[in-house]
Amino acid sequence: MALIRKSRQLKWHRKHLLGLRELSAEEIIYLLDTAKGFEQISTRSVKKAPPLRGKVVVNLFFEDSTRTRNSFALAANRLSADVVEFTQKSSSVSKGETLLDTAKNLEAMGIDIVVIRHNAGGAAKFLSRNIKASVVNAGDGFCEHPTQGLLDVYTIRRIKNSLDGLKIAIVGDIAHSRVARSDMWAMTKLGAEVTFVGPPTLMPSQVSQLPVKVSYSLDEVIEEVDVVNMLRIQFERLGGNPFPSIREYSHYFGLTVERMKRAKPDILVMHPGPINRGLEIESEVADGHNSVILNQVTNGLAVRMAVLFLVNQASAQQEPK
């Protein structure tokens, strides 16, 4: 038993969570193990615990989001923090205020944690260098969406126990996907073999420098993978004509009932949401028994609680005595 404890012997020292690229495998595992302890809060009669009592969390979202924003708000609420919602449309940003001024003003009100989503890559890092509060990245440009990456590996780990040696395909619009990047960092660090699958027009230009394999055909990989993560086609980000038609994309890269027949029987089907039913994934597959799409949402809450808890702990311990 003493030896089992070895995996828990790490101290979390990060006041900010900016991305998964900079985390070690040990840190990711520590975070996932911590998240396990938060799961039961959501299933009991009093869905609240006190560790962030008296703390203020700001949801600073410069891009539309339902799932992530609500998930962070609920996670903060369940840890007894107060949550301030800040969206671009209803704020002074529409009057021309800069990101830094907005954040400094919020800070002057005495906040403890900022959860930020921004369409510019590096926004979270920029903020973390300029304010005293903890910063949690909820998506920056095409760079990272760390909590999504964490909840994805958490979901896989919960069912498959370990990612070591698993083959994972991430399918779709890789170029515009921060989820694909965060997933890639987390999954490869935990020992999985990741393949990016999609049309060449939707691959990042420097993809050969990433620790992944690349395939331009879903049919080529579907039989051998243990997990398939279907990305949403983000029409709001697509410029030009990356594929001839939606029907053609769906024909080559959609996860259909036909394709699922050739997959491993215990394959996990994931999707970060929101789903374009019938486009990247057929309804029957999205609702089928291999699908863990709703587990991802549930697990997201536990993971975000763990993240808020840990960054706050690190921040409390770094304060001058």
Next chain:
Amino acid sequence: MLPHMPASLADIFLSPNYLHYHTINAGFLQENNPATSMNMAFFSVDTGDFIKLTEKCCLYRAQLLYSGQYSRIGLFERIAIKMKVILDSKQIEQILRDLTGSIISDTPADLDIAVIGIRSRGEILAQRMSELLSEKLGKNIPCGTLDITLYRDDLNSPQGVTQPQVRTTEIGFDVDDKIIILVDDVLYTGRSARAAMDALIDLGRPRAIRLAVLIDRAGREFPIQADYGGYKSDAEPGNLVQVNLVESDGKDEVVVE
């Protein structure tokens, strides 16, 4: 002298295994209640075994320094301390029998009893007590485990040299209307018991919560007393009272400085 033990600070810092040593040691600190004094063990990288220094009747006190987010620099202060065994495995077993006996004689037979242990030593004691109770009462007495990390009162204090790991609460039954026997290894300041009660009532509304502890130690900071106390200890504040159990430490015994 134990093998693989760093002899001085320089040995630790110059060793290629320095980080290894350090994180292992830091981890051991987390396992213990900050209210009791700190306990640590060195880790042998060669054999992969923990060497519990308490077994050799000496103990080393550690102090960790953290400055800024990059610092993982530890400073180990070596102070040898003589440890004295106050309870052996027979005595521990007898105390658990006495405690369960008192619980049964105090509790009307028509009420449901459940045992809940506080992580991590309380969990093991709770398991043993539920087996004894089940045996004596001839019915299954459910047993659960409570992690109190989220309810601790020192989470936001910068003094914390220990960073508690959040672990799972595993209670597979409804606590409503049951007599809950809350089990911990040592009752000292009363802070853990306070946290455990808050954690418990977030799970439901027990008919009553009773506190059972193996060691009832002087030094209360909260108005909390044990309903079922085992061995009474008047160890000086700051001194270590350590409960070792077969499941976690390889041996049943209680030692004090």
